Amino acid sequence: DAEITQSPRHKITETGRQVTLACHQTWNHNNMFWYRQDLGHGLRLIHYSYGVQDTNKGEVSDGYSVSRSNTEDLPLTLESAASSQTSVYFCASSESRGFSMNTEAFFGQGTRLTVV
Amino acid sequence: DAKTTQPNSMESNEEEPVHLPCNHSTISGTDYIHWYRQLPSQGPEYVIHGLTSNVNNRMASLAIAEDRKSSTLILHRATLRDAAVYYCILRFNSGGYNKLIFGAGTRLAVHP
Numbered sequence: 001d002a003e004i005t006q007s008p009r010h011k012i013t014e015t016g017r018q019v020t021l022a023c024h025q026t027w028n029h030n031n032m033f034w035y036r037q038d039l040g041h042g043l044r045l046i047h048y049s050y051g052v053q054d055t056n057k058g059e060v061s062d063g064y065s066v067s068r069s070n071t072e073d074l075p076l077t078l079e080s081a082a083s084s085q086t087s088v089y090f091c092a093s094s095e096s097r098g099f100s101m102n103t104e105a106f107f108g109q110g111t112r113l114t115v116v
Numbered sequence: 117d118a119k120t121t122q123p124n125s126m127e128s129n130e131e132e133p134v135h136l137p138c139n140h141s142t143i144s145g146t147d148y149i150h151w152y153r154q155l156p157s158q159g160p161e162y163v164i165h166g167l168t169s170n171v172n173n174r175m176a177s178l179a180i181a182e183d184r185k186s187s188t189l190i191l192h193r194a195t196l197r198d199a200a201v202y203y204c205i206l207r208f209n210s211g212g213y214n215k216l217i218f219g220a221g222t223r224l225a226v227h228p
Contacts, residue, residue, distance in 0.1 A: 033216065043160070043203075043218035059217075090159050092216070104150075105216055107159030 002027040006091050006108035013115055019078040021111050023091030031094045032074040033105070034058075034066060036087040043090065049074055081115045088112050120204045125223045128194045136189040136222055138204030143184050148207045150216070151178065151189045153200040160203065160218075163189065199226045 004025040013019050023032065034046040045058030047066040055066050063085060065077045078085055089112075094105040121139040128134040140149065150165040164171055164178045166187075171178040177190040191198055203221040 035218070042220050045215065045217060048215070058215075092159075094216075104162035104165065105152075105160075107161065110159050 004091060004093055004106050004108045006089070006111050008111060009109065010112045011114070013081050013113070015081060015083060015115055017081050019081050019113065021076045021078075021089055021091075021113070023074050023076065023108060024072055025091075025093040025106070026072065027093060027095070027106065028071055029093040029095050029106075030071065031103075031105075032068070033092040033094075034064070034074065034076045035090045035092065036060065036085075037090060037110075038087050046076065046089075047074075078113075081113075083115050086113060086115045120206060120219050122202075122204050122219065122222045124220065125225065127225045127227065128191075128198075129227050130196060131193050134191040134194045134198070134224065134226075136191070136202050136204075136224065137186065138188070139186045140204070140206055141185045143206055149178070149180060149184075149187050150205045150207050151176070152203045152205065152218075153198075154203070154221070155197075155200045163202070165207070194224075194226045196226050196228065199224055 007022045030051045033048045035043040037043045044060045046060055046064050047058055049055050049068040052068055066074055068074055088110050090110050091108040092105045095103045148165050148167050151163040152160040153163050154160045164173055164176050166178045166180055179188045201221040201223050203218050
């Protein structure tokens, strides 16, 4: 079965280190998204991509970057981890039919990141 | 960007129907209404979506007001497993891109 997987599921890192969270989907979806979820803020969009070599900033993109070199993967990089980036991160993907909104999104199980 | 308004929390008893409301008074003609839910310690999962007509699937029903300014997610018989945060989302097109922007959602508690 097609799926979307995130790794690692849990990570602890130190302030100032570069961290990369992986997201891999096997649906061949063009659309991929990264969210963070914090208590009191719900899910907030960090970056999104609508295809290979396409990346866009979301609501809370400062301190994060993404790259899309193939359809299956959208890694999220924290250039210099800060304590404010302690959060649960979710990756999602959806099919694109000419940018149609008539499609469902599939979410990964999340990565819990702690920056100490 | 059009926004949605949902109650912070609702309660239900097991095996009773649940009606989860959502207001989206600034919805535009091309916005789809999506519902997702998030079970504890899991990623969000798709429930249902619609544009103008009421929709049914194996999980729930979606009733959309005629003016599209509000909608209601209907769980016909709540189970304990339906306890989750339910998000009503408008999926809109911005500059040629479509986004999925989440609000605070409604936390549904289901009592045995």
